[in-house]
Amino acid sequence: MTALRYRMGPVATRSAGGLNNSVRSIRAIYETDPAVYAAMLPRPLTPVARPEIFVQFAHVAMHITPERTVEIGALTMGVVCDYEGQRGAYCFHMAMEGESVVTSGRERFGEPKKIATTSFEKNGNHVRATCSRHGITYCTIEGEIGAENANPRQFEEYIYCYKGLIDIQDPTKFDGDVYLTQLDWQRNYTTRADMTGTITLAESAYDPLVDIPVRRLVSMEYVEGATVTGGRLLRTVPGEWIADHWVGRFDDPANVGLEIGVAEVEAA
Known part of the structure; x- marks a missing residue:
């Protein structure tokens, strides 16, 4: 017999549930x-009282199966917001190492992932993380870890994404429905400490995070622990609600x- 691996065999290798990860992260x-x-x-996401941006730079060990673990670096950025009273963040940028984790997240959950080169270095209490694409290091987070918090955090947080397919004839529209999705990230942090540090955004025409300037650092912390990730569809949305945001998914x-x-900007 001949195996044809463009068809799924009798033993499914992809889990329908959440993925179990071990993480070291800077959160800000x-x-x-x-x-x-x-x-x-x-x-239909709604603003919160302050114009806040969520940033997470993580080194993630993804435990795909008991025998297989994939290690990646990942930068996630989102606009802090509400959806029907549920606090979360609209994810407008995800950059990480590895084609398989990028394509699976984009197609399954609607995450705006891109392939990137990352570094995450911890030397004593000093941590430095960078994200680069097209030879440009466009995001650097660096700081000092303070005293460890006696109460590690266990909680669930929510990230909002949009899932859709660009129209084959008109790239300003979509083929079929566009979905608002919710990522459910269950956190079980065993180590948590406040940090002092900086977020540096550099000019890149491919990833213009510099257009979303850092005016005041509200908080920064270093965490270690486990995360279980999953998600769900919330609702369909008109394509025009998200169409002009879609450019951020591509170069x-x-x-x-x-x-x-x-x-308005000068008054901020």
Whole structure:
């Protein structure tokens, strides 16, 4: 007999449930300009009181099976928001190592993942993490770990994404429904400590995070522990609600971007 591996065999290798991960992460919240914050948030997500951006830089050991573990670095950024009273963050940027984890997250959950080169270095209490694409290191997080918190955190947090397929004829529209999805991240941190540090965003036409400036660092912490990830579909949304945000999922250095009122930005 001949095996044809373009068809699924009798033993499924892909789990329908959540993925169990071991993580070391820098987590931070920063305030950006109110006008930028408002322009970054698509419907039906609603703003919170302060224009805050969530940042997580992680070294993740993904336990695919008892015999197989995949280690990656991952940068996640989101706009802190609400959906029907549930606090979470709209994920507008995910960059990580490895084609398989990028394609699976994009197709299954609607995560805006891109393949990147990352580093995560811990030397004593000093931690430095970088993310690079196209030879440009466009995000660097660096800082000092303080005293360990006596109460490690166990909680669930929620990340909102959009899942859809660009129209085959008109790339400004979609083929079929667009879904709002919710990622459910169950955290079980065994180590947690506040950090002092900096977030540095550098110019990149491919990943213009610098357009979402760091105006004030609200919090930063270092954590270690386990995470179980999963997700669900929340609802369908009109394609026009998310269409002009979709450019962030691709490399489009010719995109000049949306003009934001100068007076609004300067007043932030």
